[in-house]
Amino acid sequence: MAGHVWAAAVLEGNPFTYPEVQTLLEGVTVGGHKVSDAEQILRLRDGYTLLRNLVASGEFALTKNVSDALHAVIASGEALEAGHFRGEGASASDVTVHLGERGTHFPPHTEPGGTNLRALHARGLSALEQCDVPFEKASAYFLFAADNQFYFDGNKRTARAMMNGVLLAAGAHAVLVPAQARDEFNETMRDFYADRDATATMELLASCGPRIEPTRARLMRINRALRDPGSGIAP
Template sequence: MSDALFQILGMNWNRELFPLPLQRGEAVRAVKRYLKSLPQFVWEAAQLEGNPYTFPEVQTLLDGITVGGRKLSDTQQILGLRDSMKLVAQTVLDGSFAVSKRMACDLNALIARDEALEWGQFRGEGREMSNVSVALGYMSYQPKPTEPGGKNLTTSFEAGISALNAHVTDPSERALP
């Protein structure tokens, strides 16, 4: 089962390392804890992108105070990450959160706004047709090629979601990828 799942997803994890099922609680309580840790999550995501903001600077910016000497693009990236994480919290609370193409595009529109050539859509759905390489921290990834209309990426995304739903029953584990 895992081999087929991991082949479809194009990534894997050691399922033995996760004590599942995890204890579940109320969404309201989970979101409160999530929002309390928001500066940490934003800072960690920004570090993966090579953003030079320090953790105290992220806290300051999220408190509504500008940080002198920082590039506007770095500041906008921090705010985009914050906005995307708040969207996740809001949709969990109102019951509309779903792992879907629409949600992925909405989050990308907030995170990549003014940073990527196009945002809020899958590669190939707009005018930009270049192929990309993705760098995260010390790792890099060569995604599938860009094709006009983005059908290959949409198909891969939908296959991944279907595989997760079919092979991974615990929502905590489904959240890992």
């Protein structure tokens, strides 16, 4: 638990060290950090506890309801209207992802009621149903959710939890991006947003979990499916 929480926190730029995360999860206050950083650690713990319980009980599923439940815990206090897609609540502001020198990524607009995002999410899930390889389904969902930014914040955190839920429910190893790979992860995500090419990110994720090597042809099919959720992933 502590390893996954710490790894997820590092990717968010949280300054807690692994021993400090262990101490905090044991119920002991750690000095020298912002309260918000400590609270983020505890929310990640609660999110992974929920994920573990859902998998153990057989209740985990790749659905909006499960994603909303995880987001409500993981992003509580950070994201507007946690647990709800953009547009489902009172806020109707759009979101952007700043890519530094690579520019800006513009996800779909926030529309009142969130109907457009729910429909897009449903199409993506339908396409993923055709994929029977757990890692490919899991990592493709992560990138699909990170790309479309269904929530106001906490998208990658929630999408990684969903990705690992798919893997754990299938009896596979979860993906744990180590702290030393943070820069590489962020760079591949910037390239994914800017170039619409998920290959490098998926190869990195594969090296951090199931230890598989998807073929280039499979990665190309997944890339097409991410760009067009209606195109399908299966050969």
